Amino acid sequence: MAAVLGLPAGAAAQVAATLEKKRRPVLVWLELQDCAGNTESMLRSSHPSITELVLSFFSWEYHETIMAAAGKQANAVLDRVVHEDAGKYLAIVEGSIPTGNPGYCTIGGRSALDIAKQVCGNAAAVIAVGSCAFDGGPQRSAPNPTGAISVGEAVPNLNLVNMGGCPHNPANTAALLVYWLTYGRMPALDAHKRPLFAYGHIIHDQCERRANFDAGRFVERWDDDGARRGYCLYKMGCKGPQGTFNCPVVRWNDGTSWPVESGHGCAACASYRFWDTALPLYQRLPGVPGFGVDITAGKIGGWMTAGVATGLALHGIASAARSQMRPRGEAPRGGPTEIGRGSGLVEREGPPEKS
Amino acid sequence: MARIVVDPLTRIEGHLRIEAQVEGGVISDAWSSGTMFRGLELVVRNRDPREAWYWLQRICSVCTVVHALASVRAVEDALQIEVPDNARLVRNLIASAQLVQDHVVHFYHLQALDWVDVASALKADPVKTAQIANSLSDWAKSGSSHFRAVQTTVRTLVESGQLSVFANGYWGHPAYRLPPEVNLLAVSHYLDALEFQRDYIRIHAALGGKNPHLQTFLVGGMSTAMDPDSPQAPLNPERLQLLRTLIEMGRQFVRQVYVPDVLAVAGFYPDWFTRGEGVGNFLSYGDFPDKSMHDPSAFFFPAGVVRKRDISAVQPFSPEKVTEYVARSWYEYGDNKPAKHPFEGETKPTYTGPTPPYDYLNVDQKYSWLKAPRYENEVMELGPLARFVVAYAAGKQPAKGLVDTVLAQIKQPPAVLFSTLGRIAARALEAQLVADKMPDWLHQLEDNLGRRELTMHNGARWDPDSWPSSCRGFGWHEAPRGSLGHWVEIENGAIRNYQVVAPTTWNGGPRDAMGQRGPYEAALIKHPIADPDKPLELLRTIHSFDPCLACAVQVVDARGRRWQPVEAT
Structure with missing residues (x-):
């Protein structure tokens, strides 16, 4: 746990001590315009397990998919928490909020x-x-039939943390919950209010197939020899170079795999409004617009000599140079792109939410 | 006379509201309402049909995978693509792992608390619980010290005064009938199943990159290239060994925990074998191909229709006989036709319900975001019970033999299947049937790997330039909750129209223009309600259908094309 968060040595003891305190903070989990994917993902948590989270770390009082109470008894629980624990409880929200008509999503009337x-x-x-x-999710994309918007837009001025991803990775959210329990505050966030520990690095920079990119070894079509050798999926539409997430490091389902390891390109699903800016899924990036904030001249030299296609490399250098002019942790900027409807760098597209 | 409202109806996927009329302690009428709408099919229009699966998988995640699979099949049908044998096997394994995991989660985490009184477990003698557990199965975590530890967990929770997810349950309700020792056993397995669902679903990570929302589907096959000599290949000998281990874990859990628990719990509630029947008509599209999707004779789950509980005859399923009514749904048909075949359908979401906040729906008018699908104008139940009834009526093995064995074991006639407990038992037996079949599919995959038959994707039609200017396709899947259909119309390389009809639309839909109740509504009639403030009995039967509302509420907007009938086997 402390390792996921990148905490210093000794922090583990503090985490453990805090978790042993008797009073359990109250947590409620709302499901609005959702598919329950984030609920399901949370159930896959290992460290801590969902059992520990629900029964030991928190009093997990309202969560429609798993709670015992139904109907008026369920509504009474939520009402009690809102009134008796006002200002103290933690709320997790899954799903967008429709603004086109209040009848598009009602719970308990x-x-x-x-x-x-x-x-x-x-x-x-x-x-x-x-x-x-x-960010409103897929139902927010054109023509946005229900006028779906994000939590941050629907209820401004919250003490809000966004855990992007489709779904969120439970390892990150578990780490966030333990951080909050331990320190009584939220960790450092980026411009989209996402924790830097999970969303601070470009996926491409952490990818186990990166060496193949540097050496110019690509999957050229599905199921070819390159696919069997784990070559880079950039040409098959992988959006790893434009999104930030710790997916390649934390991986999924107890570290079993992640999409690229299973042979499919990344969709940059943790990025702001990726549905509009990172898709079409199989269209390759017209250039790799930047290799993140940590790129070094040495690495640039490395992949030039490795024989990356000239145009690609030149574009990458230009973007990398731009990205180095910005402070660490800020999103990289992209060059001209042609993908998708919105197009362009996901991390650049969305306006930062007001704090 | 009292009107009961259960909203939110929890421990399901999505947003379901049930209103029921109670007269003299018995339900006299009921209304089922889906209360959330998103409209994802409208969103996929004008997009690349090769990525429709990625969008539409997000319809639901309790049953993740199922919409992805139906979608790639629909596009493959439209473009006349046959997928390689390895892709068929990987898809069968992904879908079967979903089914097994979903059924286990449904029983323990969504359904069990209707039958299991958690508070009563505090009164149990852990030694007696261990004796009961050992008499039921060889499950390893069955020692008295284990059950004592579980009891301590529950006691700590109760004594803290903070009951967490168990707060405000119907504990102590007179309809709970399990002895404390069995309640403790069930609570223990509730916790075991939480670990199981997390560990077992690593099958999806190995074959799909992650769960929920797998990411290896391709129109034409799968992205999981395989090679016996390349550790970097997504599928290699190490990965297949991992699958073997996990598949065995699933078989063990289903056989040693899930099925014995269902039968043990059912033994305390025999009256629920005669209650909650529903409409008595059953429909299955068929699935889990041993060959091609175009050869229904080789489906592990056969296709067919059984009417009026008549298991002496199974009729062929013809998709063109499906229509959808919107008479009581928040949609409009422009030409005022009462019902339309899905391919002729149109949808205009038009909310005419009460303005929130409201206390009651106008159940005499439109009252749900679900449409009302009908088969030859008849109401049909879909799902594990429907699949078993169709397979039983068709004499399909091993399903029929398994049902006969269990019926002999509990000394009951086949008629007990048509009930709330029948539905729950069918789900458990189906999990066993499928968990037992999975090693066979894995073995075929291992065999192909060993013989270097490695093709995982048919790329002949990957390039949109190879497509006709317009085409249409139908793809389907027997999802955990029943038959799921996707229909796609492609024009000039983009989606012109898309339509989804999900199993919960059938089961949870409202009345039609003729006033026929949907299966949920029909199943609730005559249910005793001991306490209208705590309608536990209502939850039991609705949960037995395993509702999935996110799937059920879908926009239909497609135009005419004759379906190819799927023959019954």
């Missing part, structure tokens, strides 16, 4: 917006998990 305003507005902190709560 109340609109999703009404519930979100009350529950998030009275929380000590709000964690928006998954693409839908973070």
